[in-house]
Amino acid sequence: MAQHGFPETMHEVEKEAARHLWFHGSEENWEELTEQEGMRVFARGEGSTLWDVRGRAYLDGLSGLFVVNAGHGRREIGEVMAEQAGRVAYTAASTCSNDQAVRLAVKLADITPGDLSRVFLVSGGSEAVETAIKIARQAQAMRGFPRRYKIIARRGSYHGMTHGAMSLTASRVEKYHGPFMYGVSHVPSPNRYRNDFGLTGEDGDLMCACYVEQEIENQGPETVAAVIGEPVSTSNGNHVPSPRYWQMLRDICDRHGVFLIMDEVINGFGRTGKMFAGEHFGVVPDLMTIAKGLSSGYAPIAGVMAREEVFEGFTGEGKPIEHLLTFGGHAVASAAALRNIQIIEDENLVERSAQSGAYLMEGLQTLESHPTVGDVRGIGLMCCVDLVKDRTTRKAWGATHAFTKDLAARIRDRGLLTRVWGEIHLGPPLVITRDEIDSIVGIIDESLTETEDRFASEIA
Ligand SMILES: Cc1ncc(COP(=O)(O)O)c(C=O)c1O
Numbered sequence: 001m002a003q004h005g006f007p008e009t010m011h012e013v014e015k016e017a018a019r020h021l022w023f024h025g026s027e028e029n030w031e032e033l034t035e036q037e038g039m040r041v042f043a044r045g046e047g048s049t050l051w052d053v054r055g056r057a058y059l060d061g062l063s064g065l066f067v068v069n070a071g072h073g074r075r076e077i078g079e080v081m082a083e084q085a086g087r088v089a090y091t092a093a094s095t096c097s098n099d100q101a102v103r104l105a106v107k108l109a110d111i112t113p114g115d116l117s118r119v120f121l122v123s124g125g126s127e128a129v130e131t132a133i134k135i136a137r138q139a140q141a142m143r144g145f146p147r148r149y150k151i152i153a154r155r156g157s158y159h160g161m162t163h164g165a166m167s168l169t170a171s172r173v174e175k176y177h178g179p180f181m182y183g184v185s186h187v188p189s190p191n192r193y194r195n196d197f198g199l200t201g202e203d204g205d206l207m208c209a210c211y212v213e214q215e216i217e218n219q220g221p222e223t224v225a226a227v228i229g230e231p232v233s234t235s236n237g238n239h240v241p242s243p244r245y246w247q248m249l250r251d252i253c254d255r256h257g258v259f260l261i262m263d264e265v266i267n268g269f270g271r272t273g274k275m276f277a278g279e280h281f282g283v284v285p286d287l288m289t290i291a292k293g294l295s296s297g298y299a300p301i302a303g304v305m306a307r308e309e310v311f312e313g314f315t316g317e318g319k320p321i322e323h324l325l326t327f328g329g330h331a332v333a334s335a336a337a338l339r340n341i342q343i344i345e346d347e348n349l350v351e352r353s354a355q356s357g358a359y360l361m362e363g364l365q366t367l368e369s370h371p372t373v374g375d376v377r378g379i380g381l382m383c384c385v386d387l388v389k390d391r392t393t394r395k396a397w398g399a400t401h402a403f404t405k406d407l408a409a410r411i412r413d414r415g416l417l418t419r420v421w422g423e424i425h426l427g428p429p430l431v432i433t434r435d436e437i438d439s440i441v442g443i444i445d446e447s448l449t450e451t452e453d454r455f456a457s458e459i460a
Helices: 008-020 030-035 075-087 099-111 125-142 163-168 201-221 241-258 308-312 331-346 350-370 402-413 434-453
Strands: 042-046 050-054 057-060 116-122 152-153 184-187 224-228 259-263 286-288 302-307 373-379 381-391 423-427
Touching: 030 331, 042 057, 050 302, 057 434, 075 184, 075 331, 099 302, 099 331, 099 350, 116 125, 125 163, 125 224, 125 286, 125 302, 152 201, 201 241, 201 423, 224 241, 241 259, 286 423, 302 308, 331 350, 350 373, 350 381, 350 434, 373 423
Parallel strands: 152 184, 152 224, 224 259, 259 286
Antiparallel strands: 042 050, 050 057, 116 302, 286 302, 373 381, 381 423
């Protein structure tokens, strides 16, 4: 057996990472990246900045993965976690609970919209989505509709990578992971830049809502359990729909006895400039998934919020939820989430997100002078720059084009962590400062100029 001692030098740490870590969903050649000194193994963070093991500083333009809303290096969260671990770290999720999970449940009932007052705590966003699917299906069956099992999701959606959540995810990979959960269909999603129906403005959003109703009727309302969507979809490029879109979906679901699930895994906890994004649209879903910003990443914790009316169906003999996850309601994770929410409230991070988001959007709009910037859009601190070859046709470069890869490398080498697909995605910590926002815009501006020079012959 090989000997695996912990490496001594920074270069060795990177090499060991390439050798032994299995990076999630990454297409990078990690050995090659290590040789080029492009591997990032982080050792420290504070606010919106991360330092790698070599001491190089990076601006975290994506809060990890839209997670670290309260910013890095929050010792106060670490302190309550340490204290809680010293008292009690874990209690079972089924037959009992612990004071931190109870406190968290009360807090969540208080800050989430409408009568979402019951929480099923889990460890991550995919688990939350799995849980929402199961609650919706079992609730329908217990209401006397055992054939209502279908779920309608949206094109471009991302809901996670466990089997059920992946089945709802539009980019699921059939050749490796099919067959998927039966009974999922995908409908068009609001998109004012490249609308599926060739419509512009609000009309396009409303047509997407009408399509949901058609899909319910097409599937047979007696077979549909739920409709799921992110209030503002990140994976689909931050298109902010008209409030009427969500209000129509609420209405359509009510008329057909279908549950409305809002996936607030990214949107929640201030990311969009409201505590929860559904608040922008004045709509309360039946079920709402939460994760990521719930603890700002200080502990793996997530949950499903349910309206009391949905929960009531599960009380009584023979009606418990057929669902148990060992780490649900973990005491240390719950303590971390509670302290994190307190920080979000005490430091007015929701309002800061709205204000800093507006400032970031202003900065990004100055990039519209670039021939490859087709659109800039978003809400709060969740926005993107849509990259095109041709501003007239709005033809995208796509995530795998050399233009995109070149731009991504330049942005990274200038010290900004982000995600460059068809769009440059941004979602920095809610504590980001104006100077840091100026740096983000400057880095993108300079990188775009260089990449555009290199690919000038391909730009229309
Ligand atoms: C909207 C949405 N739902 C669910 C998930 C899955 O969350 P997790 O990766 O924590 O399982 C994600 C992850 O990015 C997400 O963006």
